[in-house]
Amino acid sequence: MITRVHRRGSRVGGLLRYLWGPGKAEEHANPHLVAAWDGAGPLTDLEPKATASGRRDLRALTALLEQPVRAGYRPPNKFVWHASMRLAPEDRRRTISDSTWASMAVQMLTEVGVATTATDAGLRWIAMRHADDHVHIVATLVREDGRTNWMRNDYPRCVKATYNVARRYNLHRRVPPADRTVHRRPHPVEVSKARRVGRAQTPRDELRRRVRRAVAAAGSEEEFFARLREAGVLIRLRHSSNDPKMITGYAVALPGARTADGHPVYFGGGRLAPDMTLPKLRLRWGNSTPLPVAPTVGRAERIEAMRQAATVATAAADDIRRDARSESGRAQATAVAAADLLTSLAYAMEGNRRGPLHRAAEVFDRAARDLYGRVRRSTSRSQEMRAMSRLVALMGRISGDDDAIAALALVMNLARLADALEQLQHAQQRLHQAEAARAAADALRLVAGGRQPAVSAPLTPTPIPEPTVGDGRRAGRGR
Numbered sequence: 001m002i003t004r005v006h007r008r009g010s011r012v013g014g015l016l017r018y019l020w021g022p023g024k025a026e027e028h029a030n031p032h033l034v035a036a037w038d039g040a041g042p043l044t045d046l047e048p049k050a051t052a053s054g055r056r057d058l059r060a061l062t063a064l065l066e067q068p069v070r071a072g073y074r075p076p077n078k079f080v081w082h083a084s085m086r087l088a089p090e091d092r093r094r095t096i097s098d099s100t101w102a103s104m105a106v107q108m109l110t111e112v113g114v115a116t117t118a119t120d121a122g123l124r125w126i127a128m129r130h131a132d133d134h135v136h137i138v139a140t141l142v143r144e145d146g147r148t149n150w151m152r153n154d155y156p157r158c159v160k161a162t163y164n165v166a167r168r169y170n171l172h173r174r175v176p177p178a179d180r181t182v183h184r185r186p187h188p189v190e191v192s193k194a195r196r197v198g199r200a201q202t203p204r205d206e207l208r209r210r211v212r213r214a215v216a217a218a219g220s221e222e223e224f225f226a227r228l229r230e231a232g233v234l235i236r237l238r239h240s241s242n243d244p245k246m247i248t249g250y251a252v253a254l255p256g257a258r259t260a261d262g263h264p265v266y267f268g269g270g271r272l273a274p275d276m277t278l279p280k281l282r283l284r285w286g287n288s289t290p291l292p293v294a295p296t297v298g299r300a301e302r303i304e305a306m307r308q309a310a311t312v313a314t315a316a317a318d319d320i321r322r323d324a325r326s327e328s329g330r331a332q333a334t335a336v337a338a339a340d341l342l343t344s345l346a347y348a349m350e351g352n353r354r355g356p357l358h359r360a361a362e363v364f365d366r367a368a369r370d371l372y373g374r375v376r377r378s379t380s381r382s383q384e385m386r387a388m389s390r391l392v393a394l395m396g397r398i399s400g401d402d403d404a405i406a407a408l409a410l411v412m413n414l415a416r417l418a419d420a421l422e423q424l425q426h427a428q429q430r431l432h433q434a435e436a437a438r439a440a441a442d443a444l445r446l447v448a449g450g451r452q453p454a455v456s457a458p459l460t461p462t463p464i465p466e467p468t469v470g471d472g473r474r475a476g477r478g479r
Contacts, residue, residue: 008078031130035102039118072142086134088173111161121145176431183273203257208272216340217393274373286378306406309388313413320420333376335368337385344393360443367436415444
């Protein structure tokens with residue numbers, strides 16, 4: 001079930017005429033009230049009566065809904081609040097009675113703050129039904145005591161309340177509230193420009209992937225900036241106004257992405273993802289153990305690195321399960337470091353050609369991210385995981401059967417870690433991230449089982465990124 005909050009209006013009568021009319025987008029069959037505000041009286045008295053012409057006389061109901069607005073103190077210009085509750089396709093097989101719809105609507109509106117008891121001079125509202133799979137709710141935003149209820153943040157509150165109602169009534173489709181862990185989506189202007197110049201990726205998407213790769217393979221900001229330059233990214237550093245030697249932030253750009261005047265289009269780290277600002281990256285790296293600048297790289301060393309990483313991933317999964325309820329911050333730091341390890345492994349196996357392992361790494365990164373861009377302090381286990389990420393990155397590309405087998409064993413261990421991450425997110429009621437962790441675990445098992453082999457790119461691969469521009473429409477926001 002989902003609840004959609006429509007645009008606010010100023011004409012109660014016009015909205016009611018549409019709801020009791022024949023409909024435009026769909027046919028309205030048997031429109032009738034199922035619930036109303038506490039103190040409204042019997043629904044049979046509120047129900048608009050049919051006239052001799054067959055139309056409904058909506059004047060009495062309109063006047064009742066508008067009465068607090070007319071008597072209110074400085075009412076808003078747009079005082080009509082309109083929402084609709086709709087069942088998902090898999091729940092439409094169930095026959096839901098009017099009384100059940102009324103109960104679901106009242107519970108949702110009570111949690112949101114629209115419905116109140118008769119002792120509280122709240123808003124006037126109605127819930128009407130003209131189809132089997134949804135109801136419409138109309139409310140006027142002036143309380144009976146004359147005050148205005150501005151209904152701020154109404155959409156996220158409705159999503160959360162609808163999710164709770166869907167759980168109580170055991171509906172199949174339940175849309176959890178937003179958790180603010182999805183990275184910034186490209187603006188429609190960026191998508192349109194990428195289409196015009198023939199890009200498969202917007203510069204923001206391409207930069208985010210290159211920055212993520214550099215973050216996973218670096219242990220300090222100096223190494224981070226060096227890896228970005230090696231990847232062909234333009235960097236602009238921001239210095240402190242008090243101490244010019246202190247770096248407080250950065251912005252990145254692609255050499256080929258420029259404005260009409262020929263200037264590079266820079267994006268700050270926070271505009272790529274909520275956890276990619278420089279202060280958060282410093283907290284994420286912590287005090288990393290330095291690795292050799294030029295370690296010995298060979299097949300035997302690569303196999304040993306994969307085996308070490310697999311052992312650490314198994315221990316990290318155990319830590320996450322143990323700390324899921326008692327030490328969620330420690331488990332979160334370990335999960336973020338595991339996302340870095342998977343990112344490095346994806347580039348080691350697939351290079352710049354984005355295959356199933358790259359896509360699984362991006363889903364895993366979303367599942368491991370903390371709310372609102374927060375970054376937990378590093379722990380000994382997260383530092384160990386991040387050291388393995390840097391080691392895998394330094395070992396270079398997979399080039400033979402033996403190291404490929406060791407890499408697939410690491411992929412399977414990371415799938416088990418994704419299972420532990422799903423348990424962690426369920427324990428914290430972060431259901432979007434739990435779903436992402438489950439999707440990452442399934443994708444990793446497909447790769448490890450050979451049913452979706454990782455892309456085997458040539459030694460000098462040509463980047464063929466997965467298109468995100470599509471037909472020019474902006475991708476929908478995640479929750």
